[in-house]
Amino acid sequence: MLESEQPRPTRSVTTVEVPRGLAGVIVTDTKVGDVRGEEGFYHYRQYNAVELAEKRTLEDVWVLMIDGYLPDAEQRAAFIAETTPLRHVPDKVKALLPAIAEAVHGEPMNGLRAALPLLAGQRGMRPLYDIDEQTRRADALFVSALAPTILTAVHRLGKGLEMVEPRDDLSYAANYLYMLTGSEPTAEQARAIEQYLISTVDHGFNNSTFTARVIASTGADLAAAVTGALGSLSGPLHGGAPSRALDTLDEIGTPDKAEDWVREQVEAGSRIMGFGHPVYRTDDPRSIMLRGVAQRLGGDLVDFAVAVEEHVLKALAELKPGRQLYTNVEFYAGVVMELSGVPRDMFTPTFATSRVIGWCANILEQAQDSKIIRPAAHYSGVSAPQPLPED
Numbered sequence: 036m037l038e039s040e041q042p043r044p045t046r047s048v049t050t051v052e053v054p055r056g057l058a059g060v061i062v063t064d065t066k067v068g069d070v071r072g073e074e075g076f077y078h079y080r081q082y083n084a085v086e087l088a089e090k091r092t093l094e095d096v097w098v099l100m101i102d103g104y105l106p107d108a109e110q111r112a113a114f115i116a117e118t119t120p121l122r123h124v125p126d127k128v129k130a131l132l133p134a135i136a137e138a139v140h141g142e143p144m145n146g147l148r149a150a151l152p153l154l155a156g157q158r159g160m161r162p163l164y165d166i167d168e169q170t171r172r173a174d175a176l177f178v179s180a181l182a183p184t185i186l187t188a189v190h191r192l193g194k195g196l197e198m199v200e201p202r203d204d205l206s207y208a209a210n211y212l213y214m215l216t217g218s219e220p221t222a223e224q225a226r227a228i229e230q231y232l233i234s235t236v237d238h239g240f241n242n243s244t245f246t247a248r249v250i251a252s253t254g255a256d257l258a259a260a261v262t263g264a265l266g267s268l269s270g271p272l273h274g275g276a277p278s279r280a281l282d283t284l285d286e287i288g289t290p291d292k293a294e295d296w297v298r299e300q301v302e303a304g305s306r307i308m309g310f311g312h313p314v315y316r317t318d319d320p321r322s323i324m325l326r327g328v329a330q331r332l333g334g335d336l337v338d339f340a341v342a343v344e345e346h347v348l349k350a351l352a353e354l355k356p357g358r359q360l361y362t363n364v365e366f367y368a369g370v371v372m373e374l375s376g377v378p379r380d381m382f383t384p385t386f387a388t389s390r391v392i393g394w395c396a397n398i399l400e401q402a403q404d405s406k407i408i409r410p411a412a413h414y415s416g417v418s419a420p421q422p423l424p425e426d
Contacts, residue, residue, distance in 0.1 A: 279309075
């Protein structure tokens with residue numbers, strides 16, 4: 036050490052023991068939104084999320100999440116004009132979509148995970164750490180606008196169908212259904228799926244949102260953070276199962292068989308898909324809203340679902356007293372998507388199209404904090420150091 040140099044002081048870090056899975060641990064402040072499970076309430080920014088789904092458009096909520104305010108008519112029109120051209124996949128990446136679809140066996144979520152690095156590379160997307168807020172915002176709109184196009188394209192190409200180009204004259208929700216099915220949806224179908232999409236834009240610091248923020252804290256580019264979030268969402272413990280909730284209805288067959296079916300599942304230790312939530316200890320507000328959307332669409336499937344719900348809740352209350360198991364978002368989400376023309380294998384990708392917007396809002400917020408997220412772990416292995424064994 037040179038004489039002019041002084042030894043650096045050793046900095047000690049205080050460690051804190053926390054519950055497994057970080058349950059209940061507050062890791063940061065956020066203005067994006069929150070979930071108040073005991074109250075059966077969640078919000079985006081300062082607005083009731085269910086009320087937004089009932090009274091506003093997806094484009095309005097997109098503005099709210101990214102820019103922090105609800106637009107008036109003029110601001111909405113300007114935002115639509117800004118984002119609509121972004122739906123179109125750049126030519127060089129579009130040429131690769133058939134190969135991507137083949138490589139991932141037509142699985143849309145894997146297709147989006149494969150396409151995002153290519154889109155970021157072609158765009159020249161730079162690390163969040165190295166760019167200003169306006170460039171970050173532009174990257175967020177780019178990824179959010181393209182996600183539905185990529186997901187529907189991979190789905191169709193995987194089934195031997197042609198990709199359907201986005202239409203600039205349709206709303207976000209109507210265009211999504213059009214790209215998915217190849218037919219323009221009815222106004223009722225478009226509004227129903229729009230309300231579902233609004234209701235799933237964000238939902239607190241769930242695993243995928245936290246994953247996106249952890250990656251963003253490194254200063255990585257926005258597409259990398261969204262890709263990581265998609266990886267988290269692919270896990271069966273997080274991604275939800277709207278299609279499995281419909282499978283439950285198929286298995287039950289008729290409402291009068293519901294209670295006996297539930298008893299068999301509970302005795303076998305199986306989870307009842309569409310019921311129970313790790314946060315809500317009362318009615319899931321999304322489920323209540325989507326039940327209304329489903330009833331507005333009407334039909335035998337809706338009547339059947341409502342009847343089965345009543346029987347299942349009665350049986351769960353009897354078999355698992357005190358567990359507070361209520362209908363969750365998956366149950367009526369599956370019904371609404373089915374009636375809107377969404378195939379069951381596109382239920383989770385449909386969820387992802389709107390959740391990308393929420394992830395981007397969280398990524399932009401995290402990018403304002405230069406502190407990297409780096410927790411510690413408690414080492415529980417053999418004490419170290421140990422002598423090396425002889426070779």
